Each structure stands twice: as C-alpha cells, then as structure tokens.
Amino acid sequence: MKVYSISFFFFLFFANILIAQTDHYETVVRDTQQWKYIVPTASTSVNWNQPNFDASTWQTNTGGFGFGDNDDGTIIPNGSVSVYMWKSFNIIDINALSKIIFHMDYDDGFIAYINGVEIARNNLGTIGQPALYNLLASASHEAQLYQNGLPDQFIFTPTQLASFLFQGTNVICVEVHNQTATGADLSARPFLSVGINNTSYDYNSTPTWFIPPVELTNSSLPIVVVNTNNIPIPDSPKIDGFMGIIDNGPGQLNYVTNPFNEFYGQIAIERRGSSSGTFPAKSYGLETRGPDSVNYNASIFDWPSDNDWILYAPYTDKSLIRNVLTFKLGNETGHYAPRTKLCELILNDEYQGVYVFMERIKVNPGRVGIDELQYIDTLDNHLTGGYIIKVDKTTSGGIVAWTSPYTAALPSNSPIYFQLHDPTIELIHPLQEQYIQSYVSAWETALAGPNFSDPQLGFRAYADEESFIDYMLLNEISKNVDGYRISTFLYKERFSEGGQLVAGPLWDFNLGWGNANYCQGGNTTGWEINFNSVCGGALVNPFWWSRMLQDSVYANRVNCRWLELRTTVLDSTVLMNYIDSMALALSLPAQRTYAKWPILGTYVWPNNFIGQTYAEEMNYLKTWTSNRLIWMDNNMFGTCSSLGTKPIAEDPIRIFPNPGKDEIYIDGLTNNSAIIVRDCHGKTVIETSNQNYTFLLNTSFLESGVYFICLPQINSRIYKIILQK
Numbered sequence: 001m002k003v004y005s006i007s008f009f010f011f012l013f014f015a016n017i018l019i020a021q022t023d024h025y026e027t028v029v030r031d032t033q034q035w036k037y038i039v040p041t042a043s044t045s046v047n048w049n050q051p052n053f054d055a056s057t058w059q060t061n062t063g064g065f066g067f068g069d070n071d072d073g074t075i076i077p078n079g080s081v082s083v084y085m086w087k088s089f090n091i092i093d094i095n096a097l098s099k100i101i102f103h104m105d106y107d108d109g110f111i112a113y114i115n116g117v118e119i120a121r122n123n124l125g126t127i128g129q130p131a132l133y134n135l136l137a138s139a140s141h142e143a144q145l146y147q148n149g150l151p152d153q154f155i156f157t158p159t160q161l162a163s164f165l166f167q168g169t170n171v172i173c174v175e176v177h178n179q180t181a182t183g184a185d186l187s188a189r190p191f192l193s194v195g196i197n198n199t200s201y202d203y204n205s206t207p208t209w210f211i212p213p214v215e216l217t218n219s220s221l222p223i224v225v226v227n228t229n230n231i232p233i234p235d236s237p238k239i240d241g242f243m244g245i246i247d248n249g250p251g252q253l254n255y256v257t258n259p260f261n262e263f264y265g266q267i268a269i270e271r272r273g274s275s276s277g278t279f280p281a282k283s284y285g286l287e288t289r290g291p292d293s294v295n296y297n298a299s300i301f302d303w304p305s306d307n308d309w310i311l312y313a314p315y316t317d318k319s320l321i322r323n324v325l326t327f328k329l330g331n332e333t334g335h336y337a338p339r340t341k342l343c344e345l346i347l348n349d350e351y352q353g354v355y356v357f358m359e360r361i362k363v364n365p366g367r368v369g370i371d372e373l374q375y376i377d378t379l380d381n382h383l384t385g386g387y388i389i390k391v392d393k394t395t396s397g398g399i400v401a402w403t404s405p406y407t408a409a410l411p412s413n414s415p416i417y418f419q420l421h422d423p424t425i426e427l428i429h430p431l432q433e434q435y436i437q438s439y440v441s442a443w444e445t446a447l448a449g450p451n452f453s454d455p456q457l458g459f460r461a462y463a464d465e466e467s468f469i470d471y472m473l474l475n476e477i478s479k480n481v482d483g484y485r486i487s488t489f490l491y492k493e494r495f496s497e498g499g500q501l502v503a504g505p506l507w508d509f510n511l512g513w514g515n516a517n518y519c520q521g522g523n524t525t526g527w528e529i530n531f532n533s534v535c536g537g538a539l540v541n542p543f544w545w546s547r548m549l550q551d552s553v554y555a556n557r558v559n560c561r562w563l564e565l566r567t568t569v570l571d572s573t574v575l576m577n578y579i580d581s582m583a584l585a586l587s588l589p590a591q592r593t594y595a596k597w598p599i600l601g602t603y604v605w606p607n608n609f610i611g612q613t614y615a616e617e618m619n620y621l622k623t624w625t626s627n628r629l630i631w632m633d634n635n636m637f638g639t640c641s642s643l644g645t646k647p648i649a650e651d652p653i654r655i656f657p658n659p660g661k662d663e664i665y666i667d668g669l670t671n672n673s674a675i676i677v678r679d680c681h682g683k684t685v686i687e688t689s690n691q692n693y694t695f696l697l698n699t700s701f702l703e704s705g706v707y708f709i710c711l712p713q714i715n716s717r718i719y720k721i722i723l724q725k
Helices: 008-015 322-332 430-448 465-477 528-534 544-548 552-566 572-585 587-596 614-635
Strands: 024-029 034-038 059-062 065-067 082-091 097-107 109-114 117-122 152-156 168-177 186-196 223-227 239-246 263-272 283-289 308-312 340-347 350-359 387-391 400-407 415-422 488-492 501-503 654-657 663-667 674-678 684-689 694-698 705-711 717-723
Touching: 024 082, 065 082, 082 186, 097 109, 097 117, 097 168, 117 152, 168 186, 239 283, 322 340, 322 350, 322 465, 322 572, 340 587, 350 587, 387 430, 400 430, 415 430, 430 488, 430 501, 430 544, 465 501, 465 528, 465 544, 465 552, 465 614, 528 544, 552 614, 572 587, 572 614, 587 614
Parallel strands: 223 340
Antiparallel strands: 024 186, 034 059, 034 082, 065 186, 082 168, 097 152, 097 186, 109 117, 109 168, 223 239, 239 263, 263 283, 283 308, 308 350, 340 350, 387 415, 387 488, 400 415, 488 501, 654 663, 663 694, 674 684, 674 705, 705 717
C-alpha cells in the first residue's frame, strides 16, 4: 500500500466509507415551494442563515427567483446584484436517510447553508467566509434547467451532515449573486433531496430531471475515490483534495469498503480539456502532493514514479477505449505512449462512471525519456535537448511560441503554430527557445527544399524517420480527424542521445476509429493525411507528412513497416480479440456508466454511429476497424523492396553541435583516432589526430553547412555533422 502525506481528517474520511443502501429518493425542498426572500440593498444580519433568525420581515413568494431567462417563479428587479432565500424544512426520520443531495441551478455564483453551516459554493468569495451583499460573482455561470441541462449536484452521506442536520426542523438558506451589476439575467433555483433506506414515503416526488445516483459497491476495475470536501473543481487553478485507489489485482473484485491499497494521499486537482470540457462528465488533471503543497512523486499501478496524472472521461467515446487502444498500439510499436488504466471514479461521494487513469506527457525517464532541460542549460550539448513541442489548439490556455516560416499542406496556406510543452514557454530560457525554434525551422527548410530526400541534406538529417512512419500509420489506421493538426507532439533529444526530432507521443484519439461525423472521419476509406483537401479551415495539417511521402524511399519504408505491423500488433485477429476482451471486462462497468450518463441511443457530438447498447458500440468499433484495415491493405503508399526495408542505421559516434561557440565536441572515439573533416565537395578542411576519447574541434573558420568526419581507424566509417552558427 502506498501512502503519501495523509492527514488525520483524510484518514477518518476514507476509513469510514459506508455502503448505505437506498430504496428510493424523495425531494424535501424544491425551488417552486414558498420561500422567504430579500433583494438586499444593504448588508443583511450576520445570522440571516441561522435557524433562529427572524425572517418575518422578508417577503414570501414562490421560488425560484431571478430575471432574464423565463425560468423564475418570482421575478426580482432587473439589475439586482443578489437575492437571499430562507426556508425551514422538516426531517421525519434522520435514521432513514442514506444520502442527501443538494442541487443548485444558478446564474452566476452562490453559497448554500443548512442550519448556518456552508454546504456548497461556487464562483463567490472565499470558502468558509461570508460574502457581502454586493459582491459580484467571480465568473459567469449559465442556468441549466431552462435549456434542458442539469443543475450542479452535491452529494453527502448522513455521517458528513450528522453535526448540523437534525431530526425535526431545519433551515436551508441560499444566496445567489450576479457577475455584473448590470447583468441581463439572474437565476436561483435550489433543491434538496434525500435517499431513503426503507419503503416509507414522507416527502415529495423528485423532479422529472432527477437521476438517482448510481450505487457502486464493487468493480472488476480499480476504484478511484477523490474528495475535495464538495468544493467544485475549477478549470484552474488546482484545488486541494485527497485520492484513494483500491486495486486488489487482476481477476479480483474491488469493493468500496476495502482499504485503499494502491494509493491514498493528498492531491491538487483541476478540470482539463477543450471541446471535451463542455461535456457533463469532466476530465481532470491532478498532482500528487504533500501538506506543504509540494509535489511528491508516486508510483501508481507500478508505473514509473511521477506526480502528474490525468483522469480522462471518455464521454463522447461510447466504446470507452479508443485512447486506451491507441496508446497500447503505440507502446507495442516500440515507442512511448502514455500508460492507461481503466477505472471507476467516485468524486465527492458521487459515482462518475468509467474513467481512464493515465500519465500526462512530460519529460521523465519513465515517460518521454530524454534529458531534462534545466534553465541554466544554454551551452554545448546541454542546449540541444530535451524539448517537447506540439502543434495544438490554444483554447485550453496554450500559447504560441513561434510561427513556422512555412504554411500548411496544400491546398491550404494556413500558418503552422508551435507551442512549447516541456519546458513551457513560461519556464524556458530565451536561448533555449531560440535554439529549438532554429532547429525545427532548419528541419522544415530541409524538408521543403529541393534536396529533401537526400540522406545527408534532407529531412533525415534532423528527424527520426522510423518514429514519423509509425506515428503516421497509427493516425491513419484510426482515421483520427484531430491527427497531425491538433494534439501533435514532437520531442528532441540531446545530440549525445541522437539529437533528432522524434514524432510523438500519441495523444487524444477519442474522435478516431470512426467516431467523428465530420471531415469524413467516419469513413473507412481515404487518407487522413489529405485532410486539408477534404475540410480545410484554420487548424489543418502541416506540410511535413505529405512532403515526406513524396520521397519514394520513405513511401516504400512506410509500406514495409505496414506489412510488418500487420503480422504483429496490427494483425486483424489480434485487434479483434483485444476489443472483445475489453468489451467483456467493461460489460458491468459500462452498464453503470450509462446509468449515470444515459446517452446510449443518443447523439453526442460528434458521434458517427449511435448504438442502442454498449455491445452495439463495440461491434461498430470492430466492424469499422476491420474495414479500415482492408482499405489500407489495398491502398498503402509505396512498395516494399530491399530498398525500403530499414532506415539508415544510426551512427555509433555521437556528434554535438555547439550553437553557443565555434567548436564541436566529438565523443565515443577510440584512443589515437585520426580525424579528417571534409566539406560537401570532398575537400579536406581539417585533418588531425585525437589523443583522447573526447575531441574538441575548432570550426570558427568554417561556414554553416553539412560536413563529413572520416575516422579511418574505425572501420573507415564516415559520419555527418550539420554546423549551425
């Protein structure tokens, strides 16, 4: 069991998880009942939310309260900054309660109390502190019920409310504030419902939109439990919370009453995602932390130790496995792709469904295994790596670091924007940013130039050919509409580790494998590499991929690699068996997921297929994949011959360009090696001998360009350098 910085409160919380069986749900308080209310023009009494407060001077009317959306029982004056609501309610039998659920539909911020104790808040002030009557909400939040959405939900166990929820008379109070003093709408619609553990009916029926919480007792998947003390998780910044994971191992059931045996400790968590952020099931980024708010590395599921993790919600992917499948194939082709683990998530006592616990892309020996770039690394070999860059949207806070000197693939002429992923643009040294931009631009220049296919002068001088081939094939087999143009990562090693630009890691394939109904994403025919001819727009494919295929040697190697993979990881039987095995493992978890989110048989953007059952979704994935494999077999680029079997072997000698000086370090030599440097015309420009295993070569008098080092005593091999100044 892995324990990380666990607090006493956290231990008590997780040590007392109880399975309270629920017979049915009833609503105790709803918005359309009679409420006391006030639209304040001055500060209210500090005890306005207490049971003993005298609200007789307040107005009484039907809730909810607000203006602007035609969803209010009582209209308050336009331009009101806030409204305060007060209501007493009666609990008949507190021992019959298995759950307490507070729902709030609001515009824009609110705080809710029971018997004077804060139970929920969003977009308003500081947790635990009262808000002034004229305090504006910190963010915009649109009411949901009037547009057929669902209100915010907060679930509590009776144990959590035992200190302030009583049998008999209680008081619920809510204040709602607008984001601006001249806002065009305000909404305040609260609901309080309870789960009953017997067959008695003491309150009111639930609203028609009410979905009973799914009761998770056990799972064949690991169970992840996250608690933020019912504080809503924002887009940013991360907020504190705690996480526990139950994983009894393969073939064993995991019960929510089991101790946390895989992980439990403190975390910081935030929402993540761009278009996926609009879905009801949210994805989260989290860090494992200690009480001092310092990140602590943890080995979860026996993965390499780190502190950055993701809980991904495959909401629009009704198979639940498109990312899991893709990353598995990526790893099996010999490249790093994020490790994944399907799990079931409980967040603040509310079941959330099947999630994918996964690694975040970053520089780490167990992830992208390149040397970590420190801010002080501005000279010599250290400056040459490692970098992770990407081509992506900026809607989730991404910042463009530089614009390519070249435009996208024809017929588009859109710009290509690069972002810095690790290190980020905020943390990178200006000389490092200048270096990686210069290197990538040199690669693009070589690729766009007339000698692009030349082994010494073209793109192979800068890029790892094999990685680009495998990256392309996995984007093509999945027909990923986001492939190449969005969530496309590249990383660069130090010259001491090879020095080249590598394609990957793979990321974000939830709209692949036939799951998109636009830009021919649902078709099993056609090449995704030709996206710009099919769709166009601002976010389009860079020119790199189609340009490399104009090199017949590259195209032939693509063909050979395809044939090789079709007999191993991309064998049709292997793929179908894997999908079948996942369908079996997810049969019960999928039932719970689609009870929580009843979207089977319903279109969710951008589904190309709408199955009525989970089995239909998985059968569609199998059929689509089988047809896609057949089409690619019959239409693959190039031809496989001895010319295209393997890329050029990597040179054993490591050569380190030094952009900071007029010197080059050569390492990996044998003692007393002779060194001859010739230019592209074969003219000898340097001839000397080396008395050590590392040699410093003065190149101050040489122009920028390509040179060849001949080491006659080492098998008469010739090695290439690219001199940049």
